[in-house]
Amino acid sequence: MLTMTLDGFVKRSSTSLGLVVAVIAAATFGMSGAFIKPLLEAGWSPAAAVTVRALLGGIVLAPVAALSLRGRWSALWRARWRVLAMGFIGVAATQLVYFAALQRIPVGTAILIEYMAPLLLVGWVWAASRRMPKAVVLIGSVVAVVGLVLVVSPGGGSFDLLGLAFAALSTIGCAIYYVVAARPSDGLPPVALAASGLLIGGIVLGIVGAFGLVPVTATFGGAHLLGVIVPWWLPLVIVGVFATALAYAASITASEILGSRLASFAGLLEVVAAALYAWILLGERLSIPQLVGGVLILAGIGFVRSEKTSATVEPMPVAVATQNTLDVRP
Numbered sequence: 001m002l003t004m005t006l007d008g009f010v011k012r013s014s015t016s017l018g019l020v021v022a023v024i025a026a027a028t029f030g031m032s033g034a035f036i037k038p039l040l041e042a043g044w045s046p047a048a049a050v051t052v053r054a055l056l057g058g059i060v061l062a063p064v065a066a067l068s069l070r071g072r073w074s075a076l077w078r079a080r081w082r083v084l085a086m087g088f089i090g091v092a093a094t095q096l097v098y099f100a101a102l103q104r105i106p107v108g109t110a111i112l113i114e115y116m117a118p119l120l121l122v123g124w125v126w127a128a129s130r131r132m133p134k135a136v137v138l139i140g141s142v143v144a145v146v147g148l149v150l151v152v153s154p155g156g157g158s159f160d161l162l163g164l165a166f167a168a169l170s171t172i173g174c175a176i177y178y179v180v181a182a183r184p185s186d187g188l189p190p191v192a193l194a195a196s197g198l199l200i201g202g203i204v205l206g207i208v209g210a211f212g213l214v215p216v217t218a219t220f221g222g223a224h225l226l227g228v229i230v231p232w233w234l235p236l237v238i239v240g241v242f243a244t245a246l247a248y249a250a251s252i253t254a255s256e257i258l259g260s261r262l263a264s265f266a267g268l269l270e271v272v273a274a275a276l277y278a279w280i281l282l283g284e285r286l287s288i289p290q291l292v293g294g295v296l297i298l299a300g301i302g303f304v305r306s307e308k309t310s311a312t313v314e315p316m317p318v319a320v321a322t323q324n325t326l327d328v329r330p
Contacts, residue, residue, distance in 0.1 A: 019262075027269075035235040041224065076188060076192060093206075100163075112148060115271060118268065120172065146293070180261050223235055268300070
């Protein structure tokens with residue numbers, strides 16, 4: 001019984017640590033919009049900004065990744081399919097289809113659809129296991145989605161089927177990102193997965209832009225930030241270091257601890273963080289419904305987390321409990 005109790009305590013502590021790391025990831029991911037927007041207003045295309053962002057984040061993480069591997073390059077080779085999936089799908093493809101959606105439907109609608117990824121993961125587990133999720137997961141899903149709608153406040157706009165299709169693809173890409181991030185590491189440090197995925201994704205985005213499949217434009221003058229004109233590279237450095245390098249490394253670490261489903265729900269906090277940064281840095285209005293939405297997202301995460309926590313402390317069959325009690329190791 002003592003062993004079982006300790007196991008439950010360790011797992012609960014691990015979940016709490018994972019949520020803390022997930023909050024750090026959301027807080028840093030959320031910075032990107034407020035710091036990239038001045039570049040877009042200065043003439044940068046979204047594809048150009050995200051390409052430089054990915055490459056810069058990968059370059060910043062590369063030395064840290066090399067140190068974390070400690071010469072164990074075989075771990076990178078063993079995880080090659082996971083790395084390629086992260087780079088091609090988690091970074092490049094998801095960004096491309098998201099920006100394709102932005103060209104046809106309102107930003108709020110595109111964000112709302114992309115962040116339906118947690119529901120997609122809940123549905124996938126339901127279909128794959130043929131077991132209905134527990135009530136707390138279903139309640140948490142509904143509460144979190146209502147909160148997401150309030151925070152995003154999607155605009156109406158015209159009904160564009162292709163735009164909605166691109167947004168739906170971004171949902172799938174986002175869900176795949178969390179699944180790939182949550183896979184067993186097999187000796188590959190999270191920072192190494194983040195660095196290699198960002199570098200591959202940035203190269204793919206650069207190739208796509210070079211062939212003219214997406215518009216790539218950049219200007220090298222000043223950008224308006226916090227009411228002053230700053231060099232064009234300053235927002236990119238902030239986004240590359242904090243909203244990309246640190247954010248991806250923290251997100252992958254949290255996903256490995258929490259699993260894809262809970263990590264994806266915690267990722268909804270990125271939308272809340274983005275709204276807060278836009279309010280603080282850009283002076284955009286933060287409404288009461290958005291604040292209520294943020295609280296609902298937190299409540300939804302709490303419901304989903306309670307299911308994971310309760311699963312770690314479920315009473316075991318007597319035979320198993322007796323075996324674990326007798327299994328005493330120094």
